[in-house]
Amino acid sequence: EPEVTQTPSHQVTQMGQEVILRCVPISNHLYFYWYRQILGQKVEFLVSFYNNEISEKSEIFDDQFSVERPDGSNFTLKIRSTKLEDSAMYFCASSEATGLAGSASYEQYFGPGTRLTVT
């Protein structure tokens, strides 16, 4: 069964460093998402991406964050200058479609996550 993959599974970085988290969505999917979960808190939406541009972003997704689909398979999240509070589990997800027009039948498939630890 096709699945979303994420690398690395765990990333440790020093405050102020740049990190790139990588995701390979399911091959025929068109919509891509990043979420994160700080330990003990809710899973929070960061950004959605379609047709090579950001569709929606949350208030968390500030200028330190960027996303890119550099080729036909990868979807990346870059944090330019990491802060201690960026430590979290980051989940990538992909979907065939978004469930607009009253339809909720399009599931978001999630990867296993990348645990980012900023020291």
Add this chain to the structure above:
Amino acid sequence: GNSVTQMEGPVTLSEEAFLTINCTYTATGYPSLFWYVQYPGEGLQLLLKATKADDKGSNKGFEATYRKETTSFHLEKGSVQVSDSAVYFCALRNRGSTLGRLYFGRGTQLTVWP
């Protein structure tokens, strides 16, 4: 705004016990409701969903009914197994909102002992 509140964990049960994990929501529109499950080392997987009031979602013996009057979507299973040990997330998506964004609760860790 949109938010999901779910029962704090961890929940520890013996095999064959009855499970309830409570979930309530607030939403600006008319949401679809979901339960996701995360097994150790894996991604979140959709467990079940309901798209309108009084719908019952079910899968793998789990059930949840969309209750608009109480804004709830509680997860239940009549007889849990050790293999059900996982983290369970309640979530909503507003049908009228942009592009499929999901709003999640904090997750409830379930451990089932033999």
